[in-house]
Amino acid sequence: MREKWLLLRRFAERLTRAQPELEKAPSSEGHWSDQEILTEDQDRFSFQDYASVLAGRAATADTPLTTGIFGRWGSGKTSLMRLIEVALPKETKKGGQLRSIWINVWQLSN
Numbered sequence: 001m002r003e004k005w006l007l008l009r010r011f012a013e014r015l016t017r018a019q020p021e022l023e024k025a026p027s028s029e030g031h032w033s034d035q036e037i038l039t040e041d042q043d044r045f046s047f048q049d050y051a052s053v054l055a056g057r058a059a060t061a062d063t064p065l066t067t068g069i070f071g072r073w074g075s076g077k078t079s080l081m082r083l084i085e086v087a088l089p090k091e092t093k094k095g096g097q098l099r100s101i102w103i104n105v106w107q108l109s110n
Contacts, residue, residue: 004053004056004057007049007050007053008050008053008054011047011050036076036078036079036081036082037079037082037083038082039086040083040086042079043079043083045076045079045080047076047079047080047083048083048087050080050083051080051083051084051086051087052087054067054080054084054087055084055087055088055089056087058084058088058098059088059089059092059093059098060092060093069081084100085100088100
């Protein structure tokens with residue numbers, strides 16, 4: 001259990017130290033893109049381990065769980081959330097269902 005929390009802590013530290021030039025992956029045309037990744041194959045941030053830990057924690061939590069993902073623009077927050085969504089099992093070990101809900105915060109900013 002402690003190992004998982006240390007991994008999450010290292011991830012949080014990594015997000016806060018991310019450099020702008022390393023935050024965006026080049027597209028196939030050589031231009032930079034700020035589009036989130038949609039599959040594990042596109043994971044140039046190496047977030048898959050973090051996504052697996054967070055998804056596993058969400059699936060095994062005994063109580064409701066809320067997780068905050070914070071970072072500068074372009075640090076990969078949405079990409080991490082997409083990877084977590086892919087890693088989430090559809091059902092918990094206790095038979096409950098897991099669902100992801102996406103909210104466009106830009107529409108709610110005012």
